[in-house]
Amino acid sequence: MARLKRLKHSKELLRFLDNQKAMDEKSQAELAFGFDSISKDYKVIRFISPTITTSVAPVLQLYSTNTDSWKEIHVRDTSASRVMCHPKLKFGPVINGVLYLRHMRQLVSFDLHYEVFKVVPFPSFKLIRSDVFDFEGSVAVVLRSVPESSKISLWTLDNSTGGEVFWTRKFIVHYNLLWTCSYLGRGLFFGKKEARGRTKVLYDNTKKEFKTLPRLAKKPSAVLKYTETLASVQGFIPNLSMTSKFYP
Numbered sequence: 176m177a178r179l180k181r182l183k184h185s186k187e188l189l190r191f192l193d194n195q196k197a198m199d200e201k202s203q204a205e206l207a208f209g210f211d212s213i214s215k216d217y218k219v220i221r222f223i224s225p226t227i228t229t230s231v232a233p234v235l236q237l238y239s240t241n242t243d244s245w246k247e248i249h250v251r252d253t254s255a256s257r258v259m260c261h262p263k264l265k266f267g268p269v270i271n272g273v274l275y276l277r278h279m280r281q282l283v284s285f286d287l288h289y290e291v292f293k294v295v296p297f298p299s300f301k302l303i304r305s306d307v308f309d310f311e312g313s314v315a316v317v318l319r320s321v322p323e324s325s326k327i328s329l330w331t332l333d334n335s336t337g338g339e340v341f342w343t344r345k346f347i348v349h350y351n352l353l354w355t356c357s358y359l360g361r362g363l364f365f366g367k368k369e370a371r372g373r374t375k376v377l378y379d380n381t382k383k384e385f386k387t388l389p390r391l392a393k394k395p396s397a398v399l400k401y402t403e404t405l406a407s408v409q410g411f412i413p414n415l416s417m418t419s420k421f422y423p
Contacts, residue, residue: 188219188238209269213288216241220274220287222266224259233259235285248290255292258283268307270314275307277316282307282332298330298342305355305366310345317348317355327351350378350385359400 207220221236233256235248250256258264258278265277269287276283280303282295297303298318304327305317313331320326327348334340348355352366355378359365362381368374375388 205266211287232256252292254294255283270309277307308357310358
């Protein structure tokens with residue numbers, strides 16, 4: 176059987192667009208990477224937002240591999256801007272060509288192709304108990320019912336035939352993780368069971384079993400789903416001084 180050989184190449188991106196807000200100590204910038212399946216285009220998103228709520232609109236800088244250029248998008252939608260300026264906003268991930276930004280009560284989506292923002296509230300009388308993650312191709316969160324604090328369920332964001340989005344409860348999560356971080360596939364979830372996040376846990380929802388992971392010497396800055404591969408990227412040199420958070 177002939178061996179299939181795929182060459183991987185790296186590419187240095189153009190410099191970020193100059194933006195005074197990004198140089199301001201009261202602002203923060205984060206990065207995400209996603210694929211626009213409509214235009215067959217890989218894109219890098221840089222989000223610049225003040226760390227405190229201000230009247231200044233947040234900014235997205237969008238890089239396209241097809242055009243090899245950056246463009247700047249000022250968020251004029253006041254409903255989206257109000258959520259995106261919140262200091263506790265969580266950035267990422269990109270699922271099916273849409274970037275998601277999470278606040279405790281609302282979700283903001285940004286379509287990489289149509290460049291449209293949308294604000295989606297979480298179901299009423301629910302407290303979020305997870306990051307936003309990909310569950311079998313759908314946007315998902317874990318929510319706890321109020322006042323039924325013991326009732327914790329996984330919900331997915333779905334589309335109706337009319338284009339509207341709605342939340343669907345999929346199943347009850349039987350193990351009470353303090354916080355669910357991601358879904359690894361085949362019923363396996365990764366999360367933490369302590370307020371400070373030192374104790375990491377794998378929870379198998381199919382078998383209703385959990386496993387406590389060994390503690391690391393240092394707190395990880397990110398946990399990623401990894402698929403082992405023998406392929407390497409030519410010309411890529413890791414930069415250990417990078418401090419920006421990166422969301423696949």
